Amino acid sequence: MIQSHKDHPEIWLRPSPKLPLEVLSTLVESRCITATPRLGARNGDHPKGYEPGQVATLRVLDDTGAEHLSRMVRIESIVIRPLQELTPGDLENTFPYKVWEEVRSDFSLFEKRQIDYSEQASIVEFSYL
Secondary structure, eight states: OOOOTTTSOEEEEOOBTTBOHHHHHHHHHTTOOOEEEEESOOSTTSTTOOOTTOEEEEEEEOTTSOEEEEEEEEEEEEEEEEGGGOOHHHHTTTSSOOSHHHHHHHHHHHHTSOOOTTSEEEEEEEEEO
16 A cells, blocks of 8 residues: 555655755755755645654655655644745755745756746755654
C-alpha cells in the first residue's frame, strides 16, 4: 500500500545554482537550515501540506533526484502569504534566501515556469529531532 504525504510527510530540498549540493548538505548536517519556502499554501488543507507538531522526513536530493541524506524534523510553524510579501525576517532561517525575488527565481527553476509575484508561498519552519 502506498502511503500518502499526509501519512508520512516529507520535505525535499534540492540544490540550486545559489546553493550547491555540498553546501546544502553541510547546512542540513549542521542543522543551520530550519525553514524552507514552498509554493502554495502548504497548510493542512493542501495535499502536500504540513501541520505544526507533525514529524516529517527532511530529504536532501542530488541533481538526479536521488536521496543524498535524510533527517527527521518536527514542523514548528507555517507562514503563508503572497510571495511578494515575504519579509527578510520570514526568510532568515531558509538559507540562502534574503529577499522574496530570490525565492521566486528558484521556484521558477524548480517549477519550470515563470512564477508570479502574487502567488501564495509558505515558509515551513522545523526543528531537528
